Amino acid sequence: xxxxxxxxxxxxxxxxxxxxxxxxxxxxxxxxxxxxxxxxxxxxxxxxxxxxxxxxxxxxxxxxxxxxxxxxxxxxxxxxxxxxxxxxxxxxxxxxxxxxxxxxxxxxxxxxxxxxxxxxxxxxxxxxxxxxxxxxxxxxxxxxxxxxxxxxxxxxxxxxxxxxxxxxxxxxxxxxxxxxxxxxxxxxxxxxx
Amino acid sequence: xxxxxxxxxxxxxxxxxxxxxxxxxxxxxxxxxxxxxxxxxxxxxxxxxxxxxxxxxxxxxxxxxxxxxxxxxxxxxxxxxxxxxxxxxxxxxxxxxxxxxxxxxxxxxxxxxxxxxxxxxxxxxxxxxxxxxxxxxxxxxxxxxxxxxxxxxxxxxxxxxxxxxxxxxxxxxxxxxxxxxxxxxxxxxxxxxxxxxxxxxxxxxxxxxxxxxxxxxxxxxxxxxxxxxxxxxxxxxxxxxxxxxxxxxxxxxxxx
Numbered sequence: 001x002x003x004x005x006x007x008x009x010x011x012x013x014x015x016x017x018x019x020x021x022x023x024x025x026x027x028x029x030x031x032x033x034x035x036x037x038x039x040x041x042x043x044x045x046x047x048x049x050x051x052x053x054x055x056x057x058x059x060x061x062x063x064x065x066x067x068x069x070x071x072x073x074x075x076x077x078x079x080x081x082x083x084x085x086x087x088x089x090x091x092x093x094x095x096x097x098x099x100x101x102x103x104x105x106x107x108x109x110x111x112x113x114x115x116x117x118x119x120x121x122x123x124x125x126x127x128x129x130x131x132x133x134x135x136x137x138x139x140x141x142x143x144x145x146x147x148x149x150x151x152x153x154x155x156x157x158x159x160x161x162x163x164x165x166x167x168x169x170x171x172x173x174x175x176x177x178x179x180x181x182x183x184x185x186x187x188x189x190x191x192x193x
Numbered sequence: 194x195x196x197x198x199x200x201x202x203x204x205x206x207x208x209x210x211x212x213x214x215x216x217x218x219x220x221x222x223x224x225x226x227x228x229x230x231x232x233x234x235x236x237x238x239x240x241x242x243x244x245x246x247x248x249x250x251x252x253x254x255x256x257x258x259x260x261x262x263x264x265x266x267x268x269x270x271x272x273x274x275x276x277x278x279x280x281x282x283x284x285x286x287x288x289x290x291x292x293x294x295x296x297x298x299x300x301x302x303x304x305x306x307x308x309x310x311x312x313x314x315x316x317x318x319x320x321x322x323x324x325x326x327x328x329x330x331x332x333x334x335x336x337x338x339x340x341x342x343x344x345x346x347x348x349x350x351x352x353x354x355x356x357x358x359x360x361x362x363x364x365x366x367x368x369x370x371x372x373x374x375x376x377x378x379x380x381x382x383x384x385x386x387x388x389x390x391x392x393x394x395x396x397x398x399x400x401x402x403x404x405x406x407x408x409x410x411x412x413x414x415x416x417x418x419x420x421x422x423x424x425x426x427x428x429x430x431x432x433x434x435x436x437x438x439x440x441x442x443x444x445x446x447x448x449x
Binding site: 025026027028032033063091092093094095096097098099100103106110111113114116117118120121122124125126127129130131134138139140141142144145146166167168174177178179180181182183184185186187188189191 | 264275290291300302363404
């Protein structure tokens with residue numbers, strides 16, 4: 001009897017699991033992942049159970065389903081205000097971390113990664129916002145003035161940083177989604193020179 | 194009295210705006226002193242504009258108080274670190290170590306790119322605009338040379354296209370262009386400016402000039418077959434918006 005129930009549950013989820021996987025992995029718009037309302041509409045009301053199951057499967061592949069939460073504007077200490085259900089977005093990210101060689105293999109240059117880490121750490125120390133010229137100055141000391149400008153443009157284009165009309169840079173959506181800021185700042189503080 | 198009051202209120206507003214743009218620490222401004230200034234001039238305001246200025250200043254001051262509150266909360270979290278301390282660490286850590294630290298806190302998104310109507314349309318445009326292969330091979334015959342190979346930073350340093358030396362040479366070239374322009378009061382002919390004593394120097398100068406133009410330090414003007422350069426006094430230091438790629442082949446010494 002238990003065996004039959006288990007089989008039923010498996011087949012019940014199989015189709016929904018596929019649909020949820022497609023929604024989360026295949027990029028359709030500007031941002032990756034799927035909004036909560038999309039999942040509700042296409043997977044069903046029990047989408048959270050489906051995502052739990054998907055998370056278990058992905059866990060074996062060192063991946064996980066994450067929900068984006070966004071800190072309140074300018075409030076780094078706010079530690080992530082949970083968005084309204086309709087606004088929240090789910091996506092799949094790496095559960096563990098990459099090594100230097102792996103990062104190179106997926107197309108990242110070591111100096112670009114170093115610059116990205118530096119720019120993010122500096123912005124966090126400034127509570128998430130700083131004038132672009134300040135960020136570029138910090139990068140220029142390490143990577144040269146010309147490269148600093150190019151790097152800032154790359155980080156803006158890829159969504160790791162944002163810039164407003166007044167030339168103030170802030171952490172972008174991708175940083176908020178991908179980077180464990182607490183871990184980054186702790187590691188920065190721990191590193192001996 | 195009224196003029197002095199307006200000036201002081203404008204100064205308060207400007208300081209508050211600078212704080213909001215993160216140019217200063219929120220505690221740079223003594224809010225009590227700001228409120229005291231508003232209180233001092235408030236009884237003298239008569240016109241609508243002056244009252245609006247007063248309300249605006251009060252609004253800006255309240256924003257600074259909010260930022261001070263945020264700063265205090267932020268300082269009590271594990272994320273807090275002095276910006277100067279972080280900047281010093283970034284400067285002193287090796288690139289490899291900095292990248293490793295970042296990688297330990299980075300969990301990149303996983304996504305699969307797929308065909309959409311826009312990407313198909315862009316691809317079609319690409320193929321439709323592409324010249325036939327014979328045409329492209331014809332062009333390549335002129336550019337046939339040594340295949341690209343990898344190099345390291347010491348070689349790049351030697352060539353002067355890496356690190357601080359690169360930035361210095363770039364600034365030097367920009368100043369040369371400015372001086373020449375000030376002397377001649379007309380756009381400087383491209384090839385005359387770029388030409389060096391050796392072919393290698395010419396290539397190097399052309400390479401630097403491409404950066405000057407891309408980042409708004411100079412403008413490249415083309416008239417018929419004549420190309421000329423005009424330096425910008427206030428460079429944007431950002432890639433020019435809406436700029437186009439303009440390849441300039443450099444003839445080898447033989448062709449000269």
